[in-house]
Amino acid sequence: xxxxxxxxxxxxxxxxxxxxxxxxxxxxxxxxxxxxxxxxxxxxxxxxxxxxxxxxxxxxxxxxxxxxxxxxxxxxxxxxxxxxxxxxxxxxxxxxxxxxxxxxxxxxx
Ligand code: AMP
Numbered sequence: 477x478x479x480x481x482x483x484x485x486x487x488x489x490x491x492x493x494x495x496x497x498x499x500x501x502x503x504x505x506x507x508x509x510x511x512x513x514x515x516x517x518x519x520x521x522x523x524x525x526x527x528x529x530x531x532x533x534x535x536x537x538x539x540x541x542x543x544x545x546x547x548x549x550x551x552x553x554x555x556x557x558x559x560x561x562x563x564x565x566x567x568x569x570x571x572x573x574x575x576x577x578x579x580x581x582x583x584x585x
Contacts, residue, residue: 484500493545501514512575515542519531523558539574548577555573556575
């Protein structure tokens with residue numbers, strides 16, 4: 477079982493920001509910005525590349541709720557999902573990184 481499935485099952489602790497029946501948002505263990513939250517579907521999908529579009533639509537709604545709860549919709553935020561080896565994905569369970577709480581800077585260096 478993957479590490480994020482263990483978090484969903486409560487076998488590994490997490491700092492939950494928001495949860496519903498299908499999705500979970502929790503703090504990244506190694507934050508790279510003031511706000512660094514991971515948002516996952518509770519059901520296992522290896523990456524964004526294989527998530528059914530209908531579930532992604534619900535996930536979009538959930539991500540909006542997380543951003544509202546963190547009060548960063550006006551100030552802005554960055555949403556990233558890494559996909560596969562070349563995308564730099566380390567945990568093979570779809571997750572979005574939500575970064576904010578400060579200016580996160582330019583993507584292109
Ligand atoms: P990625 O490189 O996109 O697969 O990102 C994986 C992310 O998961 C990294 O930012 C890690 O810091 C984070 N991470 C790994 N294990 C945990 C954990 N137990 N709780 C919270 N975040 C984690």
